[in-house]
Amino acid sequence: MKHTIIQYLIQQTLTFSPENIESFSAQQISAAVGLNRSTTSGYLNQAFKNGDLIKIKEYPVIFLHKATFATHFFLPSKLEYTALEELLSEKYSNSLDPLTYVIGAQGSLKEQIEQIKTAVLYPKNGLPIMICGASGSGKSFLAQQIHRYAVHQEVIKQDAPFLSLNCAQYFNNPELLSSLLFGYVKGAFTGATQDRGGLLQQADQGILFLDEVHRLTDEGQEKLFTFMDSGKYSLMGDDGVEKQANVRLIFATTEDIQTTFLPTFLRRLPVIIHLPSFQERPKSERLKLVDSFFLKESDILNRTLHVSKRVVHALQYSEFEGNVGKIKNLIKYACGSAYARDKISTDIRVKISDLPAEKSLRTTDFYSDTTSQSSERVYVPHSEKQISLKSDEVIKLENFFILLMSRFNELEAKQLSKEYFVEEMIREVILLMDEFVFHPPFSKEESAFSFLSYHIRSTIKYMTENYGFDQDGNKLLSIAIYLYLNDNEVFLDENGKWKVTRKRIIQFLDEYMEESLWLAKRLLNQLSARLEREFLEEDLIFVSFYLYSLKLSKISNKVKCVVLAHGYSTASSMSNVVNRMLKKNLFQAFDMPFDITLDEVENQILHYMENYPTQAGLILLVDMGSLNQLSTRLVNKISGPLLIIDAVSTPLVLEIGHELLKDKQLDEIYQSIKLDGRIKKQLVFPETKRKKAILNCCYTGMGSAIQIQEILTSSLGEVGKDLMIIPYDYKKLKENKKNDLSFQLYEVLAIVGTENPDIEGIPYVGLDHLISGEQVDQLMSLLKQHATFSESELRQNLVFNFSIKKIVENLVILDAEKVLTLVKKAVDNLEEILQIKLNNNKKFLLYLHACSMVERILRKERVDNQEDIDEYLAVHGKRILAIHQAFAEIEREYTIEISTLELRLIDEIISN
Incomplete structure (x- = not known):
């Protein structure tokens, strides 16, 4: 039976994923092989002790077949793990090359790292590399990582030498420098009592790193590029004998290479990379550098360090010379000061007073504790978890996605409505955006942020020209700050459930907020091309919610x-x-x-x-x-x-x-x-199955038709998820009938509006009859042919939403009760002045149109131009004046002027 269990686990492990994890529990295995649970557990634990299985001590405990897992996924470092995430995290740590650990490898140094990899992997002996950068910017560290990368890629052996020489130490003695590099023979100079090989000989089959190489004389440069060309060199004092060495060369300098080196030397350097200064690095990289040095001190002191956020902030943003090396020394000094104050405690607290009182070190004015989730950062010695240190902003964003996943799971379980889910997520996005915008934990003058802002500005300008994407400063600033703070951080990377849920959330957004998702994709795609940076699906989700919250006007969907x-x-x-x-x-x-x-x-x-x-x-x-x-x-x-x-x-x-x-x-x-x-x-026309649609139209224009669309969509809810609810031009429908384009593109089920376009075979539901309740059952009967729903619930929604007061509440930015009272009074005045009696249908239409008109004028929106307005006034001028008189109180109350174009529309409603 033990063999049966092992065979079962082999087959299951072949299809392992975090989503089917329960099938690896003792209970599921026992059910699959037909044994009781206790017997199965005994066999499993014995196989684990024998080294055949991996054990993950979650609840329930799960088992994986080790050899199968190692063959098809990756080789685990041990047999027992406390959680699945601990095992999965090794997938990334086991396969990473040493250059991946360089801070900025996926950020400000991405291009440089790619150049280095090209140079190291170049056939035969690689390519020489010149590293340029300010003093203390990390050139020596990078050279060491290049050596480790070469070993990792097996282009040099594990024990290949890595030799380093700082040429500045021998600037005043070029002969000594030359002898150190190339070696010398006995008698080459005073004191040369025997032959001695140089660094080129010692570095054979390995790497030689020459720091401050600009200190080489012209003659030294010439000797070096001769070696770079041929792989041959001569010992000092004996030009007649050539030596051979296979050495990869890395150079470093703090100087301008164009004015410092011979052109003939530069021509032999195909790979020249520039390291940014500490202040030129993005905020996230500066934080990671500071964290790495505190972690190092934590290991050295064998103490947990509790470092004040103000200390970390001061190191991130202070202006000083010395670059990264200076920061490293400042951190060493601060930790030493705190340690001296309290040697006995296992926890050491580093405060701002532990930093040396240097004029060049000063905290910036924009630091605020409101940007921090806690007042300190904690560094644990010799802990694997220390690599998970993140900025407060990234933690907040990560918590947002954890909440998003939780709420989405509740939505799928029908514990939340779609509307509530979206509203809550938008609220969270806005809160985060407001905090980032009004309390940014960095200076907006930083070069990296300015660079990102420039490209976002250019991208939004492009979006404005091509997609009708309204541009404003806050929108630009918010998106720039979000992308700068997250710095391409991979959120919840070890959370297998999130990776699956993320896809379903994007699918939901595609259905619920298609336009915002589409805009977010275009925006991020354009930015990706400009910045040569891949954006994450998390960015797409977050930006989509943000754009949806802005209630952008419809994308220009013209031909x-x-x-x-x-x-x-x-x-x-x-x-x-x-x-x-x-x-x-x-x-x-x-x-x-x-x-x-x-x-x-x-x-x-x-x-x-x-x-x-x-x-x-x-x-x-x-x-x-x-x-x-x-x-x-x-x-x-x-x-x-x-x-x-x-x-x-x-x-x-x-x-x-x-x-x-x-x-x-x-x-x-x-x-x-x-x-x-x-x-x-x-x-x-598309040869695909046409979508079913309900058209909305209004005699007075598209504005009211759009409002009908929004109210109808809200009323139908889930019932309308597979229906297109489309506002449409009444006059085009009236004129074109079934020849109209809408009938080519959609299967039109009905028309809901304020005036019947009289299209044969297409049911019409009047808005006035929906409000009176007369045609609610007719609309429900039409819908019943295409969807299943609760009749009582839908009837309640329709009756509630299609009340005149509810419609006006949706239409206007003003108090519905007040504007309706004024409009009713104006219509009554109109009947009295013109000596007419309007039926309920016309009164309803006038109420709806006049309320919309007030809002439209207040928002400074214009109605369509009427080319024949002068001719119309010539015939109906007296009636227009009467209408103007009837609506005079509305003009006074809202301080507006009703144009003759608007007055004509009212007249046309009255006179059909």
Whole structure:
């Protein structure tokens, strides 16, 4: 039976993941092999003692087959672990090369580390490396890590020598420096009593590091680059005999290499890297450097260090010379001072008074304890957990994602509503953003932050021009601070449950806040390209919530247009000319080589569609008829209608541009573009299953239709999750009927609005009848054919949300009771002045429209221009004056002026 258990564990371990961990418990194993639990536990523990199994002492205790796990995942360092996270963390520590441990390897030194790896792995003997940087910036430490990396990559042997020489020590004696490097023969100079090999000989098959190499004389540089060329050198005093050595060279200097070294020497240095100073490093890297030195002192003193946050802050932000080396010495001094004060205690407290009183060391004014979760940082000696030290800001962000995961699990278990979940997460995001913006734990003048802000500013400007992304200073500042503080930190990396939940959260965001997620993707993708930095899925989630909280206006979802033409700049020229003439960036261009294939063209268009919303339609203006084959290729991939016109020319692009400026729908553009017989146009619709939709319309315009959409969406809740609720232009529906584009794109179930467009076969539900309750059952009957729901709950939602007061509360920024009272009084005045009696339907429509009108005027929003307004006033001027008189009290109360355009809309409601 023991064999059966082992075979079961082998098979299970092959498919191991943190999500199926329960199948490795004694209870599950006993059930699988048909033994009682106590017998199974006995076999498992015996196999663990024999070294066959890994034991993880969680509840329940779980067992993994060691050999299978090591073969398919990674080799564990031991057999017993206290938690699964402890085992999984070894996956990252076991496989990392020494350069990965260099602070900044994934940040400010990322490019430099890649250059170093290229130099070390270059065939044969690698490439010489020059490290430039201020004194104390870490050049010597980096050289040592390069040696360890070379050993790790097995390009040199484990026992390969690493020799170091500071050339500055011999600046006044160039002959002695030369003899140390190359060696000498007996009699080469006074005191040379025997032959002696130099550092090149001693470093054979290893690495020689020459610090302050700018101290070499011109002659010394020449000798060195001769060796770099040939691998040969001569001992001092005997130029006739050449020696051979296989040495990898690393140089370091604090000087400007262009003015210090011979050009012939520089030409032999293919890899020159620059280390930033301490203050040029991002805040997170400065903190990690400070932490690393305190951890080192904790090990040396064999004491737990409790370091005041003010001390850490002072070291991070003080201005001094000496760079990282100076900080290291300051920390050593402070820890020594605290130790001398209390040698007996196992815990040592380092305070600001333990730092030396130097003029160059001063804390910055913007330090505030409100930025800290605790007043100290704790460093434990010889502890594996010390690598988990994080900044307060990262801890707060990590706690946000822990809360997010917990709340999302409650949402999936139907313990929370979607609305509550989103509102709570937005509240948490805003609180964090406010804290970061108003209490930033760093100076906004830092070069790294300024660099990030510049690129975010440029990216948001691009988003504004291309996606209608409103730009403002706070938005820019908040996103910049978030990305700067998290510094590409991998949150909850050892939490297997989070990795799985994270995907489901993004899927939820795609359904619930599609627009904000789409904008966040575009924003981070653009930043990624500019900064050459990959962003995390956590960034996408956090920024999506933040953008959703801003209640951004709808992304410009107008018809998009792409010009495709063969030639070096044919498409670009036409697009640029027309964009400049129309003063709007309407056209994108694809310049194509003559030998491009249709597959390549299709891929370019699909890439464009991934980055731009094309649900409203996409126009392709092409220069050759063969490209019309694109329609058959794209028909199953497009999300909106596609119009292809061939034989593109600048006049044609200009004509299309004028139509786009009029905000016409794609089918209208298709009808309005008149082409001669040689030019062909083709309009195609997506060949996918059409989504079901309810259209909302209002005679007085899109503003009220949008409000109806929001109220209906809120009322339907889960019932409407698979329905498209779309505000639509009443006049277009009335005129086009079923020929309208909406009927090509959607399966229209019903129209809900304030006026019936009279479309045959499409049920109409009047808003006034919803408010009176007369057509609630009709709407529910329509919905019942496509969804299952609680009738009583939905009826309650509809009746509650479609009350006139509730609608106005959704419409206006003002007090609903007050504005309704004033509007009712105005309508009563109107009936009296005009000597008319309005039916309930018209009164309702006037109430709705007038409340919307007040809000619109206060927000300085304009109604559409009416080209025939003068002719209208000439005929109906007296009635317009009467309406103006009836609404005079509203003008006085809200200090607004109702324009003749608005008064005409009221008149049209009255007179049908």
